[in-house]
Amino acid sequence: MVFTSWAFVLFFAVVLLGLRIAPTRTWRQALLLLASCFFYAYWNAWYLLLLLTPSAIDYIAAKRIEESEDPRIRKRWLLFSLTTNLGLLGYFKYADFFVQSFSSLLGIEARHLDILLPVGISFYTFKTLSYVIDVYRREMRASRSLWRYAMFVTYFPELVAGPIVRASVFLPQMGRSLRPSWPRAWIGSQAILLGVTKKLVIADRLAPFADSVFAAPANFSSATVVSAVIAYSLQIYCDFSGYSDIAIGVSRIIGYDLPENFNMPYRATSITDFWRRWHMTLSQWLRDYLYIPLGGNRKGKWRTYLNLFLTMLLGGLWHGANWTFVFWGFLHGVGLAVHKGRMDLIKKGRAKPLPPVVGWLLTYAFVCFAWVFFRAKDFRTAMVIVRKILWIDSPGIDHFYLPLALLLPLVVLGHWLGEIASRQAEAGTDPGWVPAPGWAARIWERAGTRFAVRPHPAAGLYVLLPVPGLLGSFVLTTWLLLIALFAAIESSPFIYFQF
Amino acid sequence: MKARSSRPWLLSGVGVAGAVLAAELALRPLTTPLDNVWVPIPRENPITRPREVRRFTEGIAASHFSRARARLTGNRPFAGGATGLILGDSYVEAVQVPDDKTMGSFLERSLRSAGSRVNVRQYGWSGADVPQYVQVAPALIRRWDPAWVVVVITANDLGPDLLDGRIRLVRSPDGRWGATADTPDRRASRLRRIAEAALSRSVLLYHLSKRIQEAGLPLVGAGDEGAAGPASTQAGGLPLQERARLALAALRDAYGDRLRVLFIADVGVDGMSRNSPAEEAVLAACDTLGIRCADTRALMIRDRLDSLRLARGFINSVPGLGHINALGHELAARAMLGLVSPVSPAVRTPASEN
Numbered sequence: 001m002v003f004t005s006w007a008f009v010l011f012f013a014v015v016l017l018g019l020r021i022a023p024t025r026t027w028r029q030a031l032l033l034l035a036s037c038f039f040y041a042y043w044n045a046w047y048l049l050l051l052l053t054p055s056a057i058d059y060i061a062a063k064r065i066e067e068s069e070d071p072r073i074r075k076r077w078l079l080f081s082l083t084t085n086l087g088l089l090g091y092f093k094y095a096d097f098f099v100q101s102f103s104s105l106l107g108i109e110a111r112h113l114d115i116l117l118p119v120g121i122s123f124y125t126f127k128t129l130s131y132v133i134d135v136y137r138r139e140m141r142a143s144r145s146l147w148r149y150a151m152f153v154t155y156f157p158e159l160v161a162g163p164i165v166r167a168s169v170f171l172p173q174m175g176r177s178l179r180p181s182w183p184r185a186w187i188g189s190q191a192i193l194l195g196v197t198k199k200l201v202i203a204d205r206l207a208p209f210a211d212s213v214f215a216a217p218a219n220f221s222s223a224t225v226v227s228a229v230i231a232y233s234l235q236i237y238c239d240f241s242g243y244s245d246i247a248i249g250v251s252r253i254i255g256y257d258l259p260e261n262f263n264m265p266y267r268a269t270s271i272t273d274f275w276r277r278w279h280m281t282l283s284q285w286l287r288d289y290l291y292i293p294l295g296g297n298r299k300g301k302w303r304t305y306l307n308l309f310l311t312m313l314l315g316g317l318w319h320g321a322n323w324t325f326v327f328w329g330f331l332h333g334v335g336l337a338v339h340k341g342r343m344d345l346i347k348k349g350r351a352k353p354l355p356p357v358v359g360w361l362l363t364y365a366f367v368c369f370a371w372v373f374f375r376a377k378d379f380r381t382a383m384v385i386v387r388k389i390l391w392i393d394s395p396g397i398d399h400f401y402l403p404l405a406l407l408l409p410l411v412v413l414g415h416w417l418g419e420i421a422s423r424q425a426e427a428g429t430d431p432g433w434v435p436a437p438g439w440a441a442r443i444w445e446r447a448g449t450r451f452a453v454r455p456h457p458a459a460g461l462y463v464l465l466p467v468p469g470l471l472g473s474f475v476l477t478t479w480l481l482l483i484a485l486f487a488a489i490e491s492s493p494f495i496y497f498q499f
Numbered sequence: 500m501k502a503r504s505s506r507p508w509l510l511s512g513v514g515v516a517g518a519v520l521a522a523e524l525a526l527r528p529l530t531t532p533l534d535n536v537w538v539p540i541p542r543e544n545p546i547t548r549p550r551e552v553r554r555f556t557e558g559i560a561a562s563h564f565s566r567a568r569a570r571l572t573g574n575r576p577f578a579g580g581a582t583g584l585i586l587g588d589s590y591v592e593a594v595q596v597p598d599d600k601t602m603g604s605f606l607e608r609s610l611r612s613a614g615s616r617v618n619v620r621q622y623g624w625s626g627a628d629v630p631q632y633v634q635v636a637p638a639l640i641r642r643w644d645p646a647w648v649v650v651v652i653t654a655n656d657l658g659p660d661l662l663d664g665r666i667r668l669v670r671s672p673d674g675r676w677g678a679t680a681d682t683p684d685r686r687a688s689r690l691r692r693i694a695e696a697a698l699s700r701s702v703l704l705y706h707l708s709k710r711i712q713e714a715g716l717p718l719v720g721a722g723d724e725g726a727a728g729p730a731s732t733q734a735g736g737l738p739l740q741e742r743a744r745l746a747l748a749a750l751r752d753a754y755g756d757r758l759r760v761l762f763i764a765d766v767g768v769d770g771m772s773r774n775s776p777a778e779e780a781v782l783a784a785c786d787t788l789g790i791r792c793a794d795t796r797a798l799m800i801r802d803r804l805d806s807l808r809l810a811r812g813f814i815n816s817v818p819g820l821g822h823i824n825a826l827g828h829e830l831a832a833r834a835m836l837g838l839v840s841p842v843s844p845a846v847r848t849p850a851s852e853n
Contacts, residue, residue, distance in 0.1 A: 208817040216769035220818075221807070397768065397807045399818040473514030474521075481522045485706055489713045 001042045003246045004199055004491050011039065012250065019254065020180055028178040029151060032254065036154035040119075047118040050088065055153040057084050058128045062135040062142040074136060081132040089125045092118055097321030120160030122318055126285055128153060131167035133289055140168045148174050157251040161243050161494055163261040164281040170256065178255040188252035195245030197483055202407050203239035204488030206231040209401045211492075214375055217385045222394035225385055231404045232375050233368050234411050237265060239495045240279070264415045266367075269359035271335040272343075274367060282318075286311050301344060308340060309333035319374070324382060328374040335366055523703045529555040532698055532705040557821055558595030558813035570621045573598030574607050580616040582643045583839060586632050587651030590763055590823060590831075591623025595813060600825035602651075605832030610839065617646070629656055629746040630666045634678035636753035647839050649759045650750055651831070654777035657742045668749045676749035743780035747788050759838040760785060763831060764796035768809060768819035793834040795827075802830060 001008050015035045022028040041048045061081040065074045096113045103110035131152075134140045143149040152170050213220050213228030220228070244261035251258045261281050268274035275283045291311040297304040309330075316329015345351035354362070372389070376382035387393045531552045549563035549571055563571045570593060585591055585603050593601045603621035610617045620643060624631065632650055639645070661668050666680040698705045737745070751758050762781050764774075774782070778794060785792035799810045810827035812818040823831065 208820075212768065212817045212819065219768050219803075224818075395807065397803070397809055397818065399809070399812065400814050401818075402814040470510040470514040470517075473511040474518045475514075477515045477518035478521065481518065481703075484710060485522075485526075489710070 001039055002491075002493065003243065003250070004196060007042075011035070016180055016253065019178055025177055029147070029174070032156075032178070033147070033151050033154060036151070036156040036159065039156035040154065040159060043119050044116070050092075050118055050121075051124060051154065052150070054084050054088060054125075055128060055150060056146075057081060058132050058153075059143065059146055059149045062132050065132070065136050066138075066142040078132060078136045082129065085125050085129055089121055091115070092121055094317075094321045101323070123162050123164055124153060124159060126164050126282075126289075126318075127166070130164075130285060130289060134166065134168055140171075143167070143171055155251075155256070157247040157254070158258055161240075161247070162279075162281055163244055163247065163259050164285050165258055166285075169259060173256050176255045180253065180255075184255065185253050188249040188254075191245050191249030191252060193249075193479065193483075195242040195247075195249060196487075197479070198238040198242030198245065199494070200487035200491060201483060202410065203235045203242060204491050205403050205407065205486070206235040206238075207488070207492045209399075209404065210235055210375070213399075214377075214381070214385070217381060217388055218393075219397055220388070221396035221398045222388045222391045224397065224399045225388035227401060227404055229368050229372060229385070229389060230408070231401065233266070233364075233371050234404075234407065236371065236374075236495055237262070238411070243494045264418045266364060266411070267360065267415045267419060268363050268367075269354075269356050270363055271332065271339050271366060274363055275332070275336065282315070286315050290314060301341075305337035305340060308336040312336060324373045324376055324379060327379075328370050331366075331370045331373065335370075519703065523701060526702040526706060529553060529559075530702050530706065532700075532702060552594055554594045555815070557816045558824065559815065560595055560597045560600075562594050562596070562601075563598050568592075568622065568624070570601060570603065570623055571598050572601060572604035572607050572619055572621070574604055574611075576618050577611075577616045580618045581646045583610075583617055583619050584639060584643060584645040584648045585619060585621040585623075585651060585835075586627075586635075586639075586648060587621075587623045588627040588653070588655070589623060589625040590653060591621050591651050592625055593621075593623060593822070593828065595822050596825050596828055600828055602828040602831040602835065605829050606835050606839070609832060609836055620645075623651075628658065628664065628666070629661060629749060630664060630668050630678045633668060633676065633749045633753040634666055634680065640754070640757075645757055647759055648754045648757045649761055649835050649838060650754075651761050651763060652746075652781055653763045654765065654775055657739060657746060657777050657780065659736075661742060661746055668745065675752045676745075677752070678749070739776055739780045740783060743777070743784040744787060747781070747784040747790055751788055751790055758790055759835070760790055760792040761831060761835055761838065762792065762794045762796075763823060763827070764794055764799055766796060766799045766803065766810070766819075768803075791838050793838050795830050795834045798830040798834055799827070802826065 001011060015031070018031045018035070019028050022031055037048055040051060058081050061077045064077045068074050068077070092115055096115055099110050099113060131140075131143075131149075135142045143152070148171065149167075151174070152165075152167055155165070155170070158165055210228050210232040213225055214232070217225050217228075241262040248258045248260070259281055261279060263277040263280065265274055265278040268277050291307055294307040294310060295303055296307060299307075310333070312333030313326065313329045316325045316327070316332070319325045319328070342351060346353055353359075369386075369389070372385045373379075373382050376385060384393075388396070531554075549565060551561055551563055553561045563573075565571060570591065583606075585606070591602070598604060601621060603619040607617065607619040610619075622635075622639075629650075629652075639648070666678055668676050669679045671677055694708075698708055747760065750760070760781065762778050764778060774794070774796065778796065782792055782794060784790075795810070802808050802810065808826050809819050810823050810830055811821055813821070813824055
């Protein structure tokens with residue numbers, strides 16, 4: 001069930017109605033659990049078992065780990081949980097990939113295993129792993145209630161494509177009443193609206209152009225291929241962050257807060273900065289559960305570079321069972337290590353920092369270059385694109401795509417507004433509720449309309465929270481009409497569903 | 500007290516109305532509603548002012564139509580020149596390109612530069628199909644007595660509703676093919692008229708209705724595109740070759756020796772040098788029935804390879820997909836040139852309105 005489908009609208013309406021009429025919190029939680037199971041089973045009912053079995057194992061393992069003082073027993077339960085989770089992930093996501101890779105290496109022909117990839121397996125595996133590891137590290141207590149733990153694992157807004165929520169963030173919220181309220185509905189709806197706009201108006205408008213050029217890059221001119229790569233960079237950002245916005249909005253309406261996942265990534269001035277802004281819940285996960293256990297920056301300069309490199313290499317593999325994803329991770333690993341090395345030189349005074357504009361330009365160009373390998377179906381296609389964007393083989397069909405020229409400034413504007421909001425959030429005392437920028441506040445005051453302006457820095461846009469009034473209804477109606485008129489009719493699947 | 504509590508809602512209503520009005524005004528310079536009026540050819544009279552239609556969703560163009568929806572070519576008419584007709588669906592309606600870039604315009608100029616005193620009239624109806632071209636034949640022939648009629652066919656024209664659409668092919672007792680149409684349900688047609696009246700006045704409503712249609716939701720008064728009968732799929736059960744033969748036989752019965760057929764191929768951005776099944780079926784039917792046919796495939800592929808140009812796609816659409824662009828129209832006209840016999844300047848037709 002995709003967030004931008006009518007089926008989901010109906011499903012969510014029923015869930016909200018149920019939450020409204022359910023008499024107690026327990027009933028509401030039970031309803032949410034059932035709804036989450038239905039949401040997942042809508043794809044394939046059998047895979048619900050795949051989701052629930054390791055969850056039950058993790059629940060038991062976490063309790064045993066917590067109860068035991070014997071390090072060997074604790075480690076044994078941890079290994080059991082890791083083996084189960086990574087084993088299932090490995091089998092369903094990577095078995096075919098490794099069989100094919102080894103067989104082609106050995107020059108033999110192996111038949112495809114044709115294993116259907118369970119939706120969201122990479123996301124929920126990381127989610128449950130973090131729970132068991134946190135309990136093992138004694139950073140949180142094991143859940144006492146299987147019921148609540150099952151809710152955490154199956155919670156439908158973030159089940160299939162994140163944000164990757166940790167148990168330490170989610171489980172403490174379980175005491176909330178879950179009774180729908182208007183303020184939450186207002187804030188949540190606007191995050192949803194923003195997400196739908198990003199997905200349907202921007203990402204899905206750019207997708208056909210990027211798809212067309214990436215399918216046959218040799219036929220297009222260098223300029224067209226470069227514009228398609230830029231289009232893809234916007235598409236993947238708006239697709240994934242749009243999904244995250246919708247998930248966050250849906251969850252806010254229900255009553256739980258999910259962590260932000262994006263923070264204007266394309267205004268990063270270094271590759272390290274980029275990974276602090278892009279898919280933040282994944283990069284934090286990789287930092288806490290992979291980079292730091294590998295030694296982080298505690299084992300010397302070269303080991304730090306190696307750890308960064310290995311973390312991103314595995315991060316690339318996490319995205320998909322294909323060597324192009326591994327190479328994408330490799331590129332980012334090298335990028336992070338090189339940046340770290342340069343930062344070390346700057347600290348020692350042996351190099352000067354780049355001007356921010358140059359840093360931004362290099363970072364964006366590098367990220368786009370890496371997207372080529374992320375998007376291309378194989379290395380051969382990727383190399384054709386690389387030759388095109390380096391102007392080595394430039395002749396081809398020229399195609400100027402007007403929607404890109406119109407949507408690019410929109411994303412830039414979103415990043416710019418988000419940057420203002422971010423600075424205010426950093427300066428303000430309450431980062432959750434920041435006053436509107438001066439100019440905006442003056443406009444609203446002069447207009448005499450009561451507005452609560454809630455900056456939404458991570459989403460990259462100010463979200464106006466209008467109470468009934470002239471300007472509020474005007475803005476909202478215009479926004480809805482824009483979606484109705486310009487949303488792509490043929491919505492493509494969310495890119496991160498394949499992971 | 501009551502007035503105070505209702506004020507925010509009143510202001511909200513004004514805000515909503517203001518946004519709707521602003522959207523309507525913003526869209527007006529970019530687009531014009533175009534009704535899918537069907538077959539008032541006998542009423543085709545000289546006009547003083549053509550109707551302008553603007554589009555921006557696929558291509559950005561202003562196009563001009565006569566009152567009976569003939570797409571004007573932008574060329575000055577020859578008084579007393581012979582008439583050639585081009586019939587088709589949205590490919591001939593061609594709201595994506597300006598008048599002088601339509602296939603009829605290119606063809607008209609080419610024929611005239613070769614010495615023919617000819618006026619090309621092109622009728623395109625979005626979503627039209629072979630039964631509709633057959634149905635309109637008597638009126639067109641009576642009105643224009645054309646020297647030739649080129650019917651533009653695409654893969655969409657061999658769908659399942661040849662024999663069971665709202666307008667469908669029927670065989671008369673003498674074995675000739677003709678077309679018949681369902682009588683519209685009175686109540687539905689009244690609803691349709693009301694809806695069409697609203698859609699013809701508001702650009703915003705027109706666009707929203709088109710969006711709903713594109714999304715596959717049913718809408719009263721939103722045109723007849725692809726309107727098929729509810730129950731049987733007689734032609735749908737036939738193999739493609741049979742459907743092509745049936746369609747072309749019906750066209751030949753309707754237009755006789757005047758008939759020419761042009762197949763608009765889809766060559767994409769890569770490969771596709773082989774004919775599609777629909778294309779093969781049409782060309783084979785042409786051979787069997789002795790109809791002069793042409794295909795744009797070779798021209799499109801040659802242009803793509805030699806000049807690195809695509810015959811489909813616009814600045815606001817995907818390269819190689821969708822309707823044909825100005826180049827596609829030019830190539831279609833070039834393919835038509837070989838089909839159209841030289842026309843005697845002595846042949847007179849009723850007053851042209853171009």
